[in-house]
Amino acid sequence: MKEILYILVIFGLALSIYSSYVTSRIKRNINYRPFCDVNNRVSCTKVFNSLYGSHFGIPNSWWGVIFYIFIFVLLTFGYLEILFFSAMVSVFFSLYLGYLMYSRIGKFCFICSLIYLINIALAIISYNVAF
Numbered sequence: 001m002k003e004i005l006y007i008l009v010i011f012g013l014a015l016s017i018y019s020s021y022v023t024s025r026i027k028r029n030i031n032y033r034p035f036c037d038v039n040n041r042v043s044c045t046k047v048f049n050s051l052y053g054s055h056f057g058i059p060n061s062w063w064g065v066i067f068y069i070f071i072f073v074l075l076t077f078g079y080l081e082i083l084f085f086s087a088m089v090s091v092f093f094s095l096y097l098g099y100l101m102y103s104r105i106g107k108f109c110f111i112c113s114l115i116y117l118i119n120i121a122l123a124i125i126s127y128n129v130a131f
Helices: 002-028 044-048 060-077 080-105 110-130
Strands: none
Touching: 002 044, 002 060, 002 110, 044 080, 044 110, 060 080, 080 110
């Protein structure tokens, strides 16, 4: 089961790094279109660049990078209970961001939704491993 947690962490980290890349490319090149921008309704860039795309002055994608590195360290050193509680915090934050994405921003972000699903899976599997 720990192998599955490592896979989820790597996918979450990769998606968070990609989100950071997209955010930085958009700031440098207004004409850049990532694959996650399908149309006006399905657009990761509109979500990333929205009022809710950062918290405390840090883009959400960087919070994700920090989170997944932290989870990787916890998993590597066997702090599974702390990992589970950290994953639960990420689930609540994912629910909050998902609510903002659908109700306030009114756009769908495929990358964001995958990260939310990864966080939920991390919580479920880490519970089974830790307890």
